[in-house]
Amino acid sequence: QVQLVESGGGLVQPGGSLRLSCAASGSIFSIYAMGWYRQAPGKQRELVAVITSSGRTNYADSVKGRFTISRDNAKNTVYLQMNSLKPEDTAVYYCNADRVAGAYWGQGTQVTVSS
Numbered sequence: 001q002v003q004l005v006e007s008g009g010g011l012v013q014p015g016g017s018l019r020l021s022c023a024a025s026g027s028i029f030s031i032y033a034m035g036w037y038r039q040a041p042g043k044q045r046e047l048v049a050v051i052t053s054s055g056r057t058n059y060a061d062s063v064k065g066r067f068t069i070s071r072d073n074a075k076n077t078v079y080l081q082m083n084s085l086k087p088e089d090t091a092v093y094y095c096n097a098d099r100v101a102g103a104y105w106g107q108g109t110q111v112t113v114s115s
Helices: none
Strands: 002-007 010-012 018-026 033-039 046-052 057-059 067-072 077-082 091-099 102-105 109-113
Touching: 002 091, 002 102, 018 033, 018 091, 018 109, 033 067, 033 077, 046 067, 046 077, 057 067
Parallel strands: 010 109
Antiparallel strands: 002 018, 018 077, 033 046, 033 091, 046 057, 067 077, 091 102, 091 109
C-alpha cells in the first residue's frame, strides 16, 4: 500500500508562484513514477507533470517553462514548483504514484489563481 498526502495549495494572484508537496509512505520502493494531475470544475482530470524513479521528467505543453517537478528521495517527497501562474491553472491538484500492482492518489489540494 502507498499513502500520498498533498500540501501547499492556496490562493495566489496571477503571475505569482506556489510550490506543492506530496509526501509518500508505505510500499514506496515499488513506485516507478510519480506525477501531478489537476482537475478544474466541469473538466476532466489532466496530467500536469511526471517524474520517474530515474529522474526523467515530462510536462504538459500548457505548463512547460512555468512548472517544475522535482523529488527529494531522503524525504520520499515530490514537489511541483508553479511559477507565472494564470487563472486557467485554477484546479484541484492531485499527486499520483504508479506501481506495477496499481496506482495511488492523494486527496488533492486546491489551487486558485485570481485577483
